[in-house]
Amino acid sequence: MAPQTRKAAIVGGNRIPFARSNGAYARASNQDMLTATLDGLVARFGLQGQQVGEVVAGAVLKHARDFNLTRESVLGSRLSAATPAYDVQQACGTGLEAAVLVANKIALGQLESGIAGGVDTTSDAPMALNEDMRRALLAVNSAKTLQQRLKALSGIRPGQLVPEVPRNAEPRTGLAMGDHAAITAAEWEIGREEQDELTVRSHQALAAAYDRGFFDDLVTPFLGLTRDQNLRPDSSLEKLARLKPVFGQGADATMTAGNSTPLTDGASAVLLASDEWAAEHDLPVLAHLVDAQTAAVDYVHGGEGLLMAPAYAVPVLLARNELTLQDFDFYEVHEAFASTVLATMKAWEDPAFCKDKLGLDAPLGSIDRAKLNVHGSSLAAGHPFAATGGRIIATLAKALHEAGPGKRGLISICAAGGQGVVAILES
């Protein structure tokens, strides 16, 4: 075993443009998109036929037949077939968690290189058999005699032909993620206008980044898309103000289809390595993954907001690294909903929350908005659940590299199930 740990380097990333649900990628499967994304990464870093240490990726909406999604994608890619792979799933935290796993193995000396990624499709989503039909068919399958089989078959009813479509709802609360976010938005008194402002900024920042070629070495066109399908460079407060709220109730309803992320299809991947491996392969080191932290909250019976876990994870990460919330040059706070970003920042500024919930003597304080999501985030790009982590890591690593050595960035991603994954990158 390695006597000391080392920081894993982020060499670069690749993603396909994100498509709106039932849009450009309506016929593409998770495996199609992940394979294309890996191949784009392979082409970018000259890895044809090469073996990387491990490929770690996942999808949130995944069919049972895709149990080995990542390994199957590797086998269909230009990577060496001798590249091991495994799947992970931590809802919207999947992509970042995959990168943390790869980085930790590199840090321990168990890997010299690895790829972390994620993919999701809401168009080619898995549908399940009706639960009664499934149990009836299981009974038929386990029947040993003709008589038993006939008896089991007699349990099937026409109504059971209706399949189960995945619902975008938390299993334990029955509430859509947007409904949960609306509760949090109301609790923290997040206004409609500030949400719309954040949304416009996200679109403008992403469009500007595309325009100046920032994504030229981060995005590979796929199925006719060259930019994220959801991106609206001409987005404006006036246009957003016309949208009707879709989450929340009554006067408190502030969340619209504009200031919430749409259902999206897409994939992303990040190449991580030891500094030595990068040097040997004549590849750059954009940044290092310094540290990461997860947290979870009781959003069912505990009264905390579903998407508030990052608010708890960040102070733990800061304390371990002896940093303050202000010690960063870039902040990447995943825009699940504009209100989520605003509520998280408000929580860090709130003395009562920081004292009672986080156990801190003083609030974490404010974030300089000029450093927040400077290349746009999920509101503009879209949010194919497991692919968001890879998009953010590659974007932030490149931004840190551009800014010069010694710059620091914070990533904060909220996830279903009341979870959060946060990480620090440093150039």
Place this chain on the structure above:
Amino acid sequence: MTRTVLDAPPAMPALFARAALTARGRGGDLPDTRLARLGVEVDPASLAAYSRVCGFPLADSLPVTYPHLLAFPLQVALMTEREFPLALPGLVHVRNQVDQLRPIGAGEALDVEVWAERLAAHVRGATVDLCASVAAGGAEVWRSRSTYLARGATAPEGAPEADVGVSVGALDRVSAQWRVPGDTGRRYAAVSGDMNPIHLTGVTAKAFGFKRAIAHGMWVKGRTLAALAGRLPDAVSVDVAFRKPLLLPGTVTLSTEPVEGGWDVAVRNAKAGTEHLLGTIRPS
């Protein structure tokens, strides 16, 4: 007191039919009889089916409400007997108290005994408590008190006042929202044997004055406890009042609040806020 030990569970459809035919002409005091079954073993398939319908995880110990399923057929048999003063069809479950003294293993042999007591006066009729005690190895492990309201019935002279209220906190934060499908009554009837027609179909429910079929109170209670899986004391008292009926299909909200090492709970209509269940869950 007379105590009758049954060798097998009574056949529920036959009991419900007999109860309907003998509904008229009942009255008087409660009979001093007890019905019992000894060494009852829980059927694993029935336990799995019950757990699935209510949302409990399938485990090696019984859901807190499960022994009710063992006691209920005996209670129905008791209420079907000629001497029982109230007519079973149309009885409404208005309160249910369960005390689990310790977790009960799914493989334990259980002695179940039921009786009726406390015929009481209620503004809308009379109430009666159907009680149950479940023992394992000679020691009581579980007991319950189900209070039923017979609308329009008259309690005998000198009967006590009915006690059907359970007081809980404000419970103004929603923990979960459930869409309750239209076949919930039939599904619960199939696993519990409670085939009261008010739960089965709209047509049969209308005959008893309900607009649509209504959910079994004990399903609502079971579903609520299932939502608190992993967060209940081992020795626990669960006391719930069934308020307005839950019409099927329907969408309801669950509110929970930690209180005194347990919980206050409320199940309400998602739109109108009508209370279906109010309950307290306490360590005992």
